[in-house]
Amino acid sequence: MARKSKTETPKTTAQQLGSLIKSARDIMRKDKGLNGDLDRLPMLTWILFLKFLDDMEKMRETEATLEGKKFKPAIEPPYRWRDWAAKEDGITGDELIAFINNEETSRPDGTIGPGLFTYLRDLHGANGGDRRDVIATVFKGTINRMVNGYLLRDVMNKVNNIHFTASEEIHTLSHLYETMLKEMRDTAGDSGEFYTPRSVIRFMVEVTDPRLGDVVLDPACGTGGFLVETFEHLRKQCKRTENVRKLQKESIFGADAKPLPYLLCQMNLLLHGLEYPQIDPGNSLRFPLREIGDKDRVDVILTNPPFGGEEERGILSNFPEDKQTAETALLFLQLIMRKLRRPIGGKKGGRCGIVVPNGTLFGDGVCARIKKELLEEFNLHTIVRLPNGVFAPYTGIPTNLLFFERDGAAREIWYYEIPLPEGRKQYTKTQPMQFEEFKPVIEWWKDRRENEHAWKVSAGKIIENGYNLDVKNPNGKQDLEHLPPEQLVESILRKELRIAEIMNEIKQILAEGIKP
Structure with missing residues (x-):
């Protein structure tokens, strides 16, 4: 009898993205600098943010070239995602952490200059109100909490497989992101x-x-x-x-x-x-x-x-x-x-x-x-x-x-x-x-x-x-939960008094029942 060939059902875009994000978060769990989802979510957020920006910039650059217009990027080399994060065998370990965290550092192109976060926080729009101002404000309140640069490189390699140039992936990721926000909300209050x-x-x-x-x-x-x-x-x-x-x-x-x-x-x-x-x-x-x-x-x-x-x-x-x-x-x-x-x-x-x-x-x-x-x-x-x-x-x-x-x-x-x-x-x-x-x-x-x-x-x-x-x-029954405090207290006291009366009655009945 011939053996049936086993075929795998192709993964949908949602499954692929979900798998990538889960893998990235699993890697983050191994880093001692992160403390639960309240740290992991913002870490993944700023990484996704920079990947998203770079994909959008590539699209705009192509559009500008086709229209014969000059393109001014929001983030200049060597700070674009493609310059330091896109290569699987790119900077890693302590060198990667130093590039992100230090005020001054050796950059991926071999020159000395501001670290990534320092550069991003100092961005200014030409007339105010453009994307550079948004980026600067975002990173003024952002801290890289990962301490293991090798694990961080693994996370970036996973994120690099997400392509924001595809409308289906952006739509799917927006829903996945909503799910991530809900998880973070469990720690809110x-x-x-x-x-x-x-x-x-x-x-x-x-x-x-x-x-x-x-x-x-x-x-x-x-x-x-x-x-x-x-x-x-x-x-x-x-x-x-x-x-x-x-x-x-x-x-x-x-x-x-x-x-x-x-x-x-x-x-x-x-x-x-x-x-x-x-x-x-x-x-x-x-x-x-x-x-x-x-x-x-x-x-x-x-x-x-x-x-x-x-x-x-x-x-x-x-x-x-x-x-x-x-x-x-x-x-x-x-x-x-x-x-x-x-x-x-x-x-x-x-x-x-x-x-x-x-x-x-x-x-x-x-x-x-x-x-x-x-x-x-x-x-x-x-x-x-x-x-x-x-x-x-x-x-x-x-x-x-x-x-x-x-x-x-x-x-x-x-x-x-x-x-x-x-x-x-x-x-x-x-x-x-x-x-x-x-x-x-x-x-x-x-x-x-x-x-x-x-x-x-x-x-x-x-x-x-x-x-x-x-x-x-x-038209409905009275809901104690919506009573003002003074009425709620009064209602509870009335019930407590009635319970006490009933208990006394029971006590008397029991006492009478056991008389010799």
């Missing part, structure tokens, strides 16, 4: 930083619906989830060359003060096709509110600012005296209100979708004064109450999505409470909320009517109740 699930981001972008020509901002952009989703949303609206130019140059803006999220955001946006990410590496709260004028305002803000964290005293002085608070979420809410474009010359005012913790809804004092301004000067029209565990494993704090516009005072506020899927108690890291669960809300958004999950309240009633936005669903 410090200083109130909770990365937003993609399903929540996609929903917020869809219902806010940024249009081509809008200026969109995320003042606490993290790894760029809202900006990437907005970019994809706007890209579908591009029909002409000038539309693409507007999208690339005038539409997407962000800010994040932490070096690691800043680097990851840049890479994330570049991989998705935004050629010149305009991300501010500073704290968005560093500017006094009174200095923010019409030229600084934007059409759309989509964001999940840190909550639970605290800002330093110097930041608080940028806010009105009666609205100063250490709670970061409330400071960002004030900043956003100030940054939204005012309705001028027939043009509509700006609009916002923001994630807030439940405490923002029922908070009093400074929080109530901020909400007073929100209701009197902005149209807070919708509050979507998210189910329990959406931000697991980072936090169990109940969260809400606020949607408001700068076009006059609020008149009535719609609430929509998203239920957990049947049989689920909460979401988890391995079973997160899916975008499909937002479909009923999206349909309701177009034709609003009260139902078991949706209800509306007049702004006047909210004002009468001390600006407490924590309004329970009149």
Whole structure:
């Protein structure tokens, strides 16, 4: 009987790239300078970043040559990827580490000059705002933590097999990169930083619906989830060359003060096709509110600012005296209100979708004064109450999505409470909320009517109740998790007292039952 020939199924592009990245990360695990994925991901990111830039530069150089134009590279020899990283038998070991880390070093072409990171940090654009400025800002907050130059050479050889000149590979890598970001997010949660699930981001972008020509901002952009989703949303609206130019140059803006999220955001946006990410590496709260004028305002803000964290005293002085608070979420809410474009010359005012913790809804004092301004000067029209565990494993704090516009005072506020899927108690890291669960809300958004999950309240009633936005669903059972603290404590005490009464009754029954 003839033996059947065994054939291997060819690997897809996704499998090949996934295998390359896994191999690179496996190599990194052997390096003693790296401590877990929180170190390995940024290491792999800056390596991918430089490979990506070099591939893009090659494409632009070819295009310029064909058009008879002069090409000015962002990175000059011998610092391009092709000069020091592309050859499998290129510089390695201590020589490679010295070239990357040292301020002055022997370079791959045999000359003495600045080390790689020193050179990259000192780049300057001709007129500001070009790719050289982006590169310089990225590497100001980047450190090479690998200490073994031979392992680093192995990593670079793996990455060198990824070709960013192929659109399929760029698309596939962007998805793989999103997976890597999710892995890094498992270590998040410090200083109130909770990365937003993609399903929540996609929903917020869809219902806010940024249009081509809008200026969109995320003042606490993290790894760029809202900006990437907005970019994809706007890209579908591009029909002409000038539309693409507007999208690339005038539409997407962000800010994040932490070096690691800043680097990851840049890479994330570049991989998705935004050629010149305009991300501010500073704290968005560093500017006094009174200095923010019409030229600084934007059409759309989509964001999940840190909550639970605290800002330093110097930041608080940028806010009105009666609205100063250490709670970061409330400071960002004030900043956003100030940054939204005012309705001028027939043009509509700006609009916002923001994630807030439940405490923002029922908070009093400074929080109530901020909400007073929100209701009197902005149209807070919708509050979507998210189910329990959406931000697991980072936090169990109940969260809400606020949607408001700068076009006059609020008149009535719609609430929509998203239920957990049947049989689920909460979401988890391995079973997160899916975008499909937002479909009923999206349909309701177009034709609003009260139902078991949706209800509306007049702004006047909210004002009468001390600006407490924590309004329970009149059509559903009361959820203790959404009670204000004082009511929650009272409810727990009542239950504890009732338990004590029952225990005493049981004790008496038992005592009577064992009498001689």
